[in-house]
Amino acid sequence: MTNSDDISALFQHFLQSLREAVSQGGTPEVVSPRVRTVMRHALQDDQFRLACILETLPTLDTWLVQGFDPVIFDDDCLEIAVKVMLWPSGSASAPHEHTTWTVTGVLHNALIFSTFQADKSGRCVFQREFEGLKGDVGYIALPCIHSVANRSSDG
Numbered sequence: 001m002t003n004s005d006d007i008s009a010l011f012q013h014f015l016q017s018l019r020e021a022v023s024q025g026g027t028p029e030v031v032s033p034r035v036r037t038v039m040r041h042a043l044q045d046d047q048f049r050l051a052c053i054l055e056t057l058p059t060l061d062t063w064l065v066q067g068f069d070p071v072i073f074d075d076d077c078l079e080i081a082v083k084v085m086l087w088p089s090g091s092a093s094a095p096h097e098h099t100t101w102t103v104t105g106v107l108h109n110a111l112i113f114s115t116f117q118a119d120k121s122g123r124c125v126f127q128r129e130f131e132g133l134k135g136d137v138g139y140i141a142l143p144c145i146h147s148v149a150n151r152s153s154d155g
């Protein structure tokens with residue numbers, strides 16, 4: 001039996017591991033895989049996934065105004081933030097460019113990640129897509145134009 005203190009401690013342990021991974025420094029190509037390892041390990045635990053959801057609850061008041069896109073941790077000194085994002089069934093983001101490194105883990109269900117490259121006229125040209133299943137973690141090597149979609153019919 002796990003209580004809320006255990007779940008909170010699990011989340012705090014993740015944050016400490018995240019801080020350590022980022023504090024070691026290095027280029028995005030070095031830091032991103034290090035953070036991916038931390039997140040991949042954390043996401044193997046059902047209680048950690050629950051902790052992520054619980055961490056969103058204090059942001060409840062902002063959901064109607066800003067949508068569900070809560071930052072559940074940020075550290076200005078390390079310049080990192082942890083967000084829980086939601087792509088409802090059938091939804092997809094428009095292709096967009098990332099200018100900073102990003103590590104993404106799939107908390108629930110599955111997502112399709114597509115990558116694009118800008119042609120000479122600036123149009124996005126599809127490159128490839130891959131599926132991320134629950135527990136999978138990937139990172140973006142810069143620069144990257146991508147989109148995220150939930151093609152499932154069950155959430």
Ligand SMILES: [Fe+2]
Nearest residue numbers: 096098146148
């Ligand atoms: Fe993105």
